[in-house]
Amino acid sequence: MQKLFDEVNSLDKRCYEKFFLSEDLLMEHAASSMALYISENYLHLNSILIVCGSGNNGADGITLARLLHTKFNVKLFLASSPKSPISELQLKRVEALGLEIVDALSPADIIVDCLFGTGLNKPLNEDSINIINTLNSYDSIKIACDIPSGINNIGQVESIAFEADITITMGALKTSLFTDLAKDYVGEIIVANLGVQRNLYEVESNKYLLEASDMKLPFRNKKNAHKGTYGHLNVIVGSKRGAGIIASKAAFGFGTGLLSVISKEDLDLPYHIMQTDTISENCTAIAMGMGLGKYDKEEIRKLLNTDIPKIIDADLFYDELICEFLDKEIVLTPHPKEFCSLLKLCKITDIDVIELQNNRFKYVEEFSKKYPKIVLLLKGANVIISQNEKLYVNTFGSAVLSKGGSGDVLSGLIGSLLAQKYKPLDAAISASLAHTLAARKYSKNNYSMIPSDLVEEIRRL
Numbered sequence: 453m454q455k456l457f458d459e460v461n462s463l464d465k466r467c468y469e470k471f472f473l474s475e476d477l478l479m480e481h482a483a484s485s486m487a488l489y490i491s492e493n494y495l496h497l498n499s500i501l502i503v504c505g506s507g508n509n510g511a512d513g514i515t516l517a518r519l520l521h522t523k524f525n526v527k528l529f530l531a532s533s534p535k536s537p538i539s540e541l542q543l544k545r546v547e548a549l550g551l552e553i554v555d556a557l558s559p560a561d562i563i564v565d566c567l568f569g570t571g572l573n574k575p576l577n578e579d580s581i582n583i584i585n586t587l588n589s590y591d592s593i594k595i596a597c598d599i600p601s602g603i604n605n606i607g608q609v610e611s612i613a614f615e616a617d618i619t620i621t622m623g624a625l626k627t628s629l630f631t632d633l634a635k636d637y638v639g640e641i642i643v644a645n646l647g648v649q650r651n652l653y654e655v656e657s658n659k660y661l662l663e664a665s666d667m668k669l670p671f672r673n674k675k676n677a678h679k680g681t682y683g684h685l686n687v688i689v690g691s692k693r694g695a696g697i698i699a700s701k702a703a704f705g706f707g708t709g710l711l712s713v714i715s716k717e718d719l720d721l722p723y724h725i726m727q728t729d730t731i732s733e734n735c736t737a738i739a740m741g742m743g744l745g746k747y748d749k750e751e752i753r754k755l756l757n758t759d760i761p762k763i764i765d766a767d768l769f770y771d772e773l774i775c776e777f778l779d780k781e782i783v784l785t786p787h788p789k790e791f792c793s794l795l796k797l798c799k800i801t802d803i804d805v806i807e808l809q810n811n812r813f814k815y816v817e818e819f820s821k822k823y824p825k826i827v828l829l830l831k832g833a834n835v836i837i838s839q840n841e842k843l844y845v846n847t848f849g850s851a852v853l854s855k856g857g858s859g860d861v862l863s864g865l866i867g868s869l870l871a872q873k874y875k876p877l878d879a880a881i882s883a884s885l886a887h888t889l890a891a892r893k894y895s896k897n898n899y900s901m902i903p904s905d906l907v908e909e910i911r912r913l
C-alpha cells in the first residue's frame with residue numbers, strides 16, 4: 453500500500469528545513485519529472501500546449517516549457533500573470549530563451565494543465581471555467597500537473613475540472629485525488645520525486661492507497677486438511693431472499709469450507725449449500741443484513757450478541773439496534789445512503805448523501821474515531837475501509853459493478869474470509885480487492901456483468 457496525504461505543504465517545508473532543498477530545486481524536479489514522462493512516452497508527437505495560472509502550479513508549467521523547448525513545439529499560454537517571485541523568475545528564464553507565449557488556446561497533441569494545483573482556494577471564475585471547458589473539448593493527450601485544475605484540496609469538484617488522462621502529482625499522493633468526485637478527472641496517477649526519494653519526502657500518515665499486492669487470497673497451504681479446516685459460514689437469508697443467495701454463492705466460491713443458509717422458507721439452493729433454521733454449532737462467521745426485509749428484532753439481537761465474527765450489511769443500517777453493537781469488532785458495509793442512516797442513528801451527524809459524497813473521508817474518520825473497533829467499508833466508486841482511525845482506499849472498482857447484487861457478492865466474500873479466520877480488517881481489505889479486481893477481468897463490455905459472472909471471475913483470480 454502507498455501513503456496518502458491530506459496536505460503536502462508541510463512536507464515541502466520539511467524538505468527545505470531538513471534537507472536544505474530550495475523551492476527552486478523542488479520545482480526543477482517537479483518539471484523535470486513531467487518532462488521526462490512526456491519525452492519517454494510521447495516523443496513521436498509534435499506540439500504541446502502548456503496552460504499556466506498565476507501561482508506555483510503555473511510556475512511548474514513555465515519551467516516545463518523551458519525544459520521541452522526545441523524538443524517539442526511548445527506553446528505556452530498564461531491564463532494570468534505570474535504572482536509569486538519564483539514564477540516571475542521562471543518566466544524571465546523562458547523569455548530569455550525566446551520561447552513562444554501564445555495569447556489564445558488552440559489544440560495540440562499534448563496539453564498540460566498547470567492552472568491550479570494545491571492552491572485552489574475559491575470557486576472557479578467564468579474565465580477559468582471557459583479555459584477548462586475548451587481544454588476538455590480538445591482531442592489531445594491530457595496531463596494534469598499535480599492535480600487536475602478544478603479539484604480542490606478535499607477532492608471536491610464544484611463546477612468543472614480538467615479531465616486528465618494522466619496526473620503527475622508532486623512529491624506524494626494526495627487524498628484529494630481519491631474521492632469519488634475526483635474519479636472521473638484524475639486518470640492514471642503518477643508520483644514525481646521532488647529531489648529526494650519518496651520515502652524520505654513522506655512522513656507518517658493514517659491513510660493508505662491499496663494495491664493489488666495487498667490482496668491475500670485464501671490459498672490452501674495445509675495438506676492435512678478437511679472442510680472444517682476452512683470454517684463454516686452462516687448466511688442469514690431474509691425476505692428478499694436473492695441477496696442472501698448471491699452472497700452464499702460468492703462465499704462458497706471464495707473458500708469457506710462449509711456454508712449454511714439460515715432461513716425459515718424452503719429455498720431452492722445448489723446442493724453444496726446447506727440450509728438450517730438455527731446457527732450451526734461449528735459456525736465460524738455470520739453474514740447478515742442483505743435482503744433481510746421484515747425480521748424478528750429479538751432473534752437478530754441474539755445473533756448480534758454472539759461472539760462469532762460478523763459482516764453486517766444493508767437493512768440493519770436503518771435499525772437503531774445496530775447501535776448496541778458498535779463497540780465490537782464487526783465488519784459493516786454500508787453504501788452512502790445506508791452510511792448516512794448509520795451516522796444519524798449513532799448521533800454523529802444528520803446529513804444527506806450529497807454532503808457525504810462531498811466529504812467521504814471526513815465522515816469515515818469521524819465514525820472511526822467514535823467506534824475504533826468497527827471495520828467500516830464505505831461503498832462507492834472508490835471504497836474506503838477503516839478501523840481505529842486508519843483509512844484504506846480501494847480505487848480498482850468501476851461502473852461495471854453498478855448493479856443490484858454487486859454488494860451482496862462483497863458481503864459473501866467478506867463472510868467467507870471471516871469464516872476462514874482472517875482478521876476483520878484483513879477480510880474487508882482482501883475481499884474488497886478481490887471484488888474489484890475480478891470485476892476488471894470481466895472483458896465482454898462494461899454494462900452486462902451480473903453477479904454470477906462476477907463470482908466466476910472471483911473464482912478465477
Ligand SMILES: NC(=O)C1=CN([C@@H]2O[C@H](COP(=O)(O)OP(=O)(O)OC[C@H]3O[C@@H](n4cnc5c(N)ncnc54)[C@H](OP(=O)(O)O)[C@@H]3O)[C@@H](O)[C@H]2O)[C@@H](O)CC1
Binds near residue numbers: 482536569575599622
Ligand atoms: N511549494 C513547493 O515547494 C512546490 C510547489 N509546487 C507546485 O506549486 C503548486 C501550489 O502552488 P500555489 O500554492 O502557488 O498554488 P496554485 O495551485 O498555483 O494556485 C494559487 C494561485 O491561483 C489563484 N487561485 C486560486 N484559486 C483560484 C480561483 N478559483 N480562481 C482564480 N484564481 C485562483 C491564487 O490566487 P489568490 O488566492 O492569490 O488570489 C494563486 O495565485 C503545487 O500544486 C505544485 O504544482 C511544486 O513545484 C513542487 C514544489
Ligand SMILES: Nc1ncnc2c1ncn2[C@@H]1O[C@H](COP(=O)(O)OP(=O)(O)O)[C@@H](O)[C@H]1O
Binds near residue numbers: 850
Ligand atoms: N461506479 C462504481 N465504481 C466502483 N465500484 C462501484 C461502482 N458502482 C458500484 N460499485 C460497487 O458495487 C457495490 C454495490 O453495492 P450495493 O450498492 O450494496 O449493491 P447491492 O445492495 O444491490 O448488492 C459496492 O461494492 C460498490 O463499491
Ligand SMILES: [K+]
Binds near residue numbers: 567598599601
Ligand atoms: K493543475
